[in-house]
Amino acid sequence: MKTHTSFQVTNFVKSFTLFFFGLTFLWAAGNYIAIRDVLLSWPVFVVNFVLAAALGWWYYRRRYHLVFSYDDDGFVLNAGKKILANRWAEFTSVSLFHPGRGELYVRLYPKNGEFVEIPASLLKLNPSEFRFEVMGFIEKAAERKG
């Protein structure tokens, strides 16, 4: 199975920022409740920064990190803790979808039911070539089915 993974800087920065401001607020609120003052110093900033980076990394891995594995039989897409696994034979058509911001997804349509999306650009795959590769897999799977 081929495996693709990519570090999404924007989503990591989003996670880091969330925890950095959250911890800063908690520190300030805790200080104010306890001593009616807010203690600010370089060590506090460094500890906050390191803690936010660690929590941000944990949250990023849990929510956003993408790992995509595929072969000519099917694929497994891990988006954070969510796992999506399918066989190509379950789909009948493929499209290239542009949700915005220049990103391209490969959409897979089953015979009945909801489509499935593979975020090709985020996985640093070539969306157009990957789409043709998937079309080939689906065609072969259909031939095998008869």
Added chain:
Amino acid sequence: MPGIREYLLKLEYNLMLGGGRWVADFNESFWKFSFNEVIFEMMVCGGMRPKGFALSKLASTLLMPNYHAACFAYPDDPGLKRLPVMLKAVQRYMKEQEIQWSWVVIPCESAFSPQARTSLEKNEARDLGIALVNLQTQEIVTSHSYIGRRMGRYINTFK
């Protein structure tokens, strides 16, 4: 000379991520698109409301009509013998999917026959724009409808 596949890939890119976004928000593309026993090499479809954030989204919701558009492409028909069947399928698809206007692009690696040009000029469908693209000479001939006249610059990927 670009091959048909190369031209269509450039056209797809131009519609989805390039200048085509000024005409419509072409956001989905199918290759080997099959409809009514007819297969188009490529079909790109989308809406008229571009995506955006906050103000641009509000502006597009208030100012832009909410209808759909599509671009169909099928290659190698220098005599336009397949055109009537293809147009019938396009019009049926437009009716089914409530698409308001469509482009039909016919790229060809050889010259189109004079009859093909004449039959293109005769086409009076107002909701369709048809273009003959000669990949050898890089000449583009479009139908005379408003939609046809407008499509030329967006399907020209030779620059």
